[in-house]
Amino acid sequence: MRITAAQRIQNEGRIRAAMDRLLRGEIPPGGNCDVKTLARAAGVDRAAFYGDRPYAHLRTEFEQRLQQSQREGHAPDPKAAQIERLRAEVDKLKTSLAQANTTIEQLTDFRTQALARLAAQHEEILRLRGAADPKANVVNLPAARQHQIIGPC
Template sequence: MRISAAQRTENENRIRAAMDRLLRGEIPGDGKRDIKTLATGAAVDRTAFYGTRPCAHLRTEFERRLQALQQAGEIPDPREAQIVRLRDVAAAASGVSRLPAPRSTIIGTSS
């Protein structure tokens, strides 16, 4: 089904607004910084971002902007950062370091 020029402009505006939110770090609890979350946030079908579909250029723009911010070190993936932080907290709470402690005895010898 074809969409009008006004509908296409409206869709692009919603996608760009969702893109800006994601790149600012406003990520929904169940989402990531990816095309699926972008499509959900803009209320458009995810398939519109692939191939020769109308929003494929916006997918390229989103990926380019995301990569530029990641290379600049400005936005680590918050989920990955949270995983690392929670691992460090758990290790500190249990007194276990990230690396196993060296063994004080040699396996296979009798003492």
């Protein structure tokens, strides 16, 4: 069914009005800032926006204005902006987690090495105590005693 020139002008006016609303961020529930939602908001068949159909130039205009708005830092679709923000946050958290894992591995290795050194030093102390010449002027100290801590008087 063909439409008259007056109907086409009227449709283009509705499409442009819907385009302006979408680009301002007035996204209807369940919609996005896309051609499908534009067609639905204007009450026009979506197929009319493709190929050599009558409103293909309006789809191109809408997509260019949307890209320009995004380049300027404006996100008319809050869901898309939220998705991008969350993706960036996920990437940041993944990087942070990788750095934390690397630090944990390094600290675990350091702990293992420190314990091995302490054990070796303890063994060396025990060996030296056992090898002390009884005729030498060396006095073995008594074992450390546990003292009870008494509070202030």
